[in-house]
Amino acid sequence: MSVEDFMTKKVMTVVPDTKVNIAINTMSDNNIHRLPVIDNGKLVGIVTQRDIEKASPSEATSLSIYEYNYLLNKMTVSDVMAKDVVTINSNQFLEDAIYQMRTHQIGVLPVMDGDTVVGIITNNDILDAFLDVTDYKEDATVVQVFIEKDRTGVIYEVGKIMADNNFNIQTMMVTHQGGTRVIEIHVDGEDGVSVAEKLQAAGFTAKQAEHYKER
Structure with a gap:
């Protein structure tokens, strides 16, 4: 996933x-x-x-509203802007943008193509990206498979069980809970229990996630 895929391309700018x-x-x-x-x-x-x-003057200022507005009318963007701007290239990965935001404790990155601003990516864009890659808006439930000792081919084994039983995988991701890898499979809403049971029968520790999409 690149920054370009999720950035806001219509950027308002000022001089x-x-x-x-x-x-x-x-x-x-x-x-x-x-x-x-x-x-x-x-x-x-x-x-x-x-x-x-x-x-701007604090709320405790003795300035009148007219004086306050006068100051705002006198100040320019160059007086208040941040000049040391952290940016990201449009072809970098979304993870790079998240890392930069976390490292610098900021919520926005102008997106560059060379010296040209081609977009902007914000915390909200990152959250939208997460919902997109997890297909959250689809009718789905999550089955979690807990792998305490990782091994080569485990994703293939899980995928084969799903295919052999004609279960649809909407999305799949691997997360971590301490030293345990957790394979999170988004499956069709009505299949959660059946998927967990088939995986358990094959020797996996699996369960349908509780409280997913509770409103």
């Missing part, structure tokens, strides 16, 4: 001398929380709602 109140209105009108700042085609910063809030 450094954009007034802060214009940036606020742009974010509000487009229901977004951050804007890459472009100068002569180059990324020079990023401005977020949080950046603007940090630069």
Whole structure:
């Protein structure tokens, strides 16, 4: 899965001398929380709602609303933007984006193709990607297979049991619980118990996951 597959491709941007109140209105009108700042085609910063809030007078200020608005009208994006911007290339893996976000404790990455901003990827895009790869919107349930001692061919064995019994695999992933590998198989909603029973009969420790998709 590449960043390009899940990034937002329509990116709203501003230039450094954009007034802060214009940036606020742009974010509000487009229901977004951050804007890459472009100068002569180059990324020079990023401005977020949080950046603007940090630069704004506190609620305890004695400024009148007119004075407050005057300050916002005077401030430009270049006054409040973050200039040291962490970016990601469009052809990098989604895992790389997640790692960068976690490492730098940020919620957004401008996506680059060379020196050009071609998209933006946020925490919400990452969450949407997870729901997509797990086919969460499909009618499904999860069967968990617990492998305490990993071995070559175990995925093949599980897949063969599924195929021999005509069970549909919607998605499959491997997670970890301590030293135990857990194969999580998303199967058709009505097949969960039967799949678990067939796997148990073949010697696997397996169960249908509880509380999946509870509302």
